Amino acid sequence: MSQLKLHTSDFFFTDNHAVTVEDRLPQPIFPIHTHDFYELVIVLRGNGLHIVNDVPYYITCGDLFYINANDRHGYESVDSLELNNILYCPDRLNLLSDWPSLLPGDESHQDQRYWRLSVQGMSEIRPVIDTLTKECMKSDRLSVQLSESLFLQLSLLLKRYRHPPNSYQLADGQLLDLLMLALHSGISKSFRMEDFCQQHSLSPRSIQALFKQHTGVSVSHYLRQLRLCKAMAMLRQKTSHISEISSECGFEDSNYFSAVFSRATGVSPSEYRQRFR
Incomplete structure (x- = not known):
């Protein structure tokens, strides 16, 4: 076609x-x-x-x-x-x-x-x-x-x-900008909303409400989707073991990663990879 x-x-x-x-x-x-x-x-x-x-x-x-x-x-x-x-x-x-x-x-x-x-x-x-x-x-x-x-x-x-989405080159950004940068930088590592709010003297409830108003989704959902997108790109382009991809995309447990990935895409990570072979 x-x-x-x-x-x-x-x-x-x-x-x-x-x-x-x-x-x-x-x-x-x-x-x-x-x-x-x-x-x-x-x-x-x-x-x-x-x-x-x-x-x-x-x-x-x-x-x-x-x-x-x-x-x-x-x-x-x-x-x-x-x-x-x-x-x-x-x-x-x-x-x-x-x-x-x-x-x-x-x-x-x-x-x-x-x-x-x-x-x-x-x-x-x-x-x-x-x-x-x-x-x-x-x-x-x-x-x-x-x-x-x-x-x-x-x-x-x-x-x-x-x-850049994952760079702190933004010197005078508003708090929502800084949160976005923190999330993009936190794809492959642990991100704790509590630590971010403590660093910037914020109320977790207030910043999460502002984030959802701005994006239409919760902070946790947005970060999970960022990690899944990175996983999809790696599955398309790399031959790394699925457990390695899971770790690089911020999922500590590969079984949990497979379950989240399957729920989001309708196929397992290995099935998804096979589509692009």
């Missing part, structure tokens, strides 16, 4: 437009596909499974992906997932700027094209995207130029506020 491919001519208002916005409010389950344009994926709310070149990512509000032309990606297990998809054609960009440093391209490893946005960053990009959405649906020359200017502003803001 041939793979679905999306084409520039079906999405851009005119051949002169370098950028357009496709909101997915909500984003339904969508099969693995490619396209001949590039794309920024910004997760607004909800959660789901984003598969990019066979690597699964459990996504929620604040996740940012730079998707290159011919990347294979799709969405599974969506739950009230809402996205801003900003589509762009690099060869149509006319403004002089250091675009390669702003938009990780074909030369960038996939790990360099998945980021988190801080709470402040999500707040600041919202009005820019709203204005861009309106301008990119106009065909006059000034609107086309303004659309590209807004896209440059958006790209600059994304670079200012993005940070």
Whole structure:
């Protein structure tokens, strides 16, 4: 069966437009596909499974992906997932700027094209995207130029506020940002909410309520999904023993890991691995 491919001519208002916005409010389950344009994926709310070149990512509000032309990606297990998809054609960009440093391209490893946005960053990009959405649906020359200017502003803001999901490079993040970083860093090791709350003088109940309001899931569920995504990626790509994968993904007991994995995917870890052999 041939793979679905999306084409520039079906999405851009005119051949002169370098950028357009496709909101997915909500984003339904969508099969693995490619396209001949590039794309920024910004997760607004909800959660789901984003598969990019066979690597699964459990996504929620604040996740940012730079998707290159011919990347294979799709969405599974969506739950009230809402996205801003900003589509762009690099060869149509006319403004002089250091675009390669702003938009990780074909030369960038996939790990360099998945980021988190801080709470402040999500707040600041919202009005820019709203204005861009309106301008990119106009065909006059000034609107086309303004659309590209807004896209440059958006790209600059994304670079200012993005940070690696598992790195503490975020210096002035809000507590929710710091919790997200702690969870991504805690995939392969023990994470204790009590220790995090004590470190930051927080009420466990308050931060957990804020987290669920922000993501739609509990802290424990989010961390478990992160660990399962890492396990799925390792089962697809590595020959490590299942007990080693279990340990690397933060599960102290391989039998418990197998039970959780089977409940989440409907197949055992070994059966899942066999699918990709």
